[in-house]
Amino acid sequence: xxxxxxxEKMGLKxxxxxxxxxxxxxxxxxxxxxxxxxxxPKQAGLLRCGKSCRLRWINYLRPDIKRGNFSKExxxxxxxxxQQLGNRxxxxxxxxxxxxxxxxxxxxxxxLKKRLxxxxxxxxxxxxxxxxxxxxxxxxAAVAKRGGARRAAADAVPEASxxxxxxxxxxxxxxxxxxxxxxxxxxxxxxxxxxxxxxxFTSSGPDAEEFQFDESFWSETLSMPLESFDVPMEPCxxxxxxxxxxxxxxGADDMDYWLRVFMESDVQQELPQI
DNA sequence: AATCTCTTCAACCGCCTTTAG
DNA sequence: GCTAAAGGCGGTTGAAGAGAT
Numbered sequence: 001x002x003x004x005x006x007x008e009k010m011g012l013k014x015x016x017x018x019x020x021x022x023x024x025x026x027x028x029x030x031x032x033x034x035x036x037x038x039x040x041p042k043q044a045g046l047l048r049c050g051k052s053c054r055l056r057w058i059n060y061l062r063p064d065i066k067r068g069n070f071s072k073e074x075x076x077x078x079x080x081x082x083q084q085l086g087n088r089x090x091x092x093x094x095x096x097x098x099x100x101x102x103x104x105x106x107x108x109x110x111x112l113k114k115r116l117x118x119x120x121x122x123x124x125x126x127x128x129x130x131x132x133x134x135x136x137x138x139x140x141a142a143v144a145k146r147g148g149a150r151r152a153a154a155d156a157v158p159e160a161s162x163x164x165x166x167x168x169x170x171x172x173x174x175x176x177x178x179x180x181x182x183x184x185x186x187x188x189x190x191x192x193x194x195x196x197x198x199x200x201f202t203s204s205g206p207d208a209e210e211f212q213f214d215e216s217f218w219s220e221t222l223s224m225p226l227e228s229f230d231v232p233m234e235p236c237x238x239x240x241x242x243x244x245x246x247x248x249x250x251g252a253d254d255m256d257y258w259l260r261v262f263m264e265s266d267v268q269q270e271l272p273q274i
Numbered sequence: 275a276a277t278c279t280c281t282t283c284a285a286c287c288g289c290c291t292t293t294a295g
Numbered sequence: 296g297c298t299a300a301a302g303g304c305g306g307t308t309g310a311a312g313a314g315a316t
Contacts, residue, residue, distance in 0.1 A: 017284090055285070056284090280313085281313080288306090289303105290303085
């Protein structure tokens with residue numbers, strides 16, 4: 001059907017939001033709500049496109065957003081949910097109260113996914129190293145040290161807070177439940193309370209072997225009843241009615257249904273019980 | 275100390291779905 | 296039932312920070 005761009009680009013600002021813009025947006029939404037994102041920027045006097053406002057609100061300004069690093073439980077949940085839902089970040093986010101799809105997506109790509117690909121990378125890197133050294137030698141991730149200016153700006157937003165917390169492992173590259181094939185997990189979801197996220201899952205090093213994916217992980221995971229998840233599996237997210245009215249939450253219901261069907265049928269019978 | 279390389283994440287882009295007329 | 300508008304979602308990008316050299 002061919003849609004016009006979400007905003008006529010003339011004169012609209014792009015890039016990082018300033019605290020002033022945040023204030024204006026928050027104040028406007030608190031007063032008038034966000035019935036119409038498209039019209040909102042005009043009404044609020046913002047030189048932003050509606051989508052941009054929506055994104056900013058959803059991802060950063062909403063009062064119920066939980067900022068800061070992900071707890072181990074949250075990461076475990078992401079991993080499990082990703083196994084089941086694939087890259088359906090919004091569906092995953094709906095099950096992690098206070099977390100946004102964008103944030104989860106970022107965490108997945110920056111922390112979790114990486115840790116699940118060591119076997120491939122190791123092989124390639126070994127190859128490269130043997131071949132005379134690739135341009136990209138992966139260092140032990142210099143993770144979690146950031147949080148610089150931009151984060152500070154985000155934190156300037158009401159409710160911002162943060163705490164250090166680690167990550168955990170998993171694998172499954174892109175989408176769909178079925179495509180996931182193997183995983184390692186063991187030593188990480190459960191072990192190491194301190195969970196040094198910098199080192200645990202880097203792709204190289206003597207420990208790499210430990211992260212070979214093991215079929216048994218899937219058996220365990222797939223045979224695990226949903227109820228046993230450490231995160232509440234509510235059909236709609238923690239953000240209340242607004243989200244519940246969206247079509248995506250209906251989709252989440254469907255997904256829950258099918259997941260249960262899936263879990264309660266073949267999988268449990270075919271896979272070895274723990 | 276300077277430069278390079280890598281990592282992180284906020285924000286954008288464009289497609290798909292849903293809703294309204 | 297059709298079309299267009301709006302909302303929603305996932306993929307991708309690029310600026311900036313931090314560690315390595």
